[in-house]
Amino acid sequence: KNSILASQELARRRRANTDWFVQAGYGVWFHFLDLTTPRRGPSKSYPDAVNDLNVEALASLVEETGAGYVIFTTNHGHPTCPAPIQSWEQMHPGWTTRRDLIADLADALNKRGIRLLLYMNCPGLGDLVQLPGTLIDSPTISEENYAEILTKVFTEIGLRYRERVAG
Numbered sequence: 374k375n376s377i378l379a380s381q382e383l384a385r386r387r388r389a390n391t392d393w394f395v396q397a398g399y400g401v402w403f404h405f406l407d408l409t410t411p412r413r414g415p416s417k418s419y420p421d422a423v424n425d426l427n428v429e430a431l432a433s434l435v436e437e438t439g440a441g442y443v444i445f446t447t448n449h450g451h452p453t454c455p456a457p458i459q460s461w462e463q464m465h466p467g468w469t470t471r472r473d474l475i476a477d478l479a480d481a482l483n484k485r486g487i488r489l490l491l492y493m494n495c496p497g498l499g500d501l502v503q504l505p506g507t508l509i510d511s512p513t514i515s516e517e518n519y520a521e522i523l524t525k526v527f528t529e530i531g532l533r534y535r536e537r538v539a540g
Contacts, residue, residue: 393488393539397441402492403431404446407453423455423470432481442488442539445478449494458533460525475530479537488539491530495523 405426407419417425435443447454452465455474462469479489514522530538 389540394442397488399440400442400444400488400490401435401438401440402444402446404449405455406446406449407451419453420470420472423474424472426474428474428477428481431478432485432487435482435487436485440487442490443478443482444490444492445475446492446494447475449492456533458526458529460522460529464522464526475534476537479534483537489537490540491538 405422407422409422410416447456448468452461452468454461454465454469455472456476457469457471457473475489475491482489
């Protein structure tokens with residue numbers, strides 16, 4: 374019983390403080406993917422779109438909304454990653470970018486007191502394949518291998534951005 378209580382107390386102490394999230398009130402969410410197209414004009418390649426995104430202008434627009442945080446999609450549909458994350462590149466060669474859009478966006482938002490959260494479609498990262506006619510993903514790798522991949526990616530992202538990214 375004492376061991377369980379000690380373990381529970383340790384878990385409580387390690388919990389992230391999310392008071393900022395409650396105080397933020399609301400946020401905005403952006404799906405900025407290789408499948409994202411402009412309302413007018415020609416589409417750009419994903420690397421060109423990442424390179425051309427003006428994060429200062431975007432952060433200013435977010436600030437005008439009064440939002441306290443931004444959720445930014447790293448991938449969905451295809452295994453894109455708007456940053457040079459090596460563990461991601463190892464799993465999906467050619468789907469990362471040279472520009473570290475995550476860092477640039479985090480810095481632009483943080484200057485304005487706005488927090489950045491990343492949304493990641495983990496099945497897309499882990500190379501799961503959707504079974505035809507279903508909404509069920511089937512792994513092409515073992516669960517252990519999948520967990521190792523996610524651990525590597527999350528660890529690299531956490532160490533790279535630290536407090537610059539809120540979650």
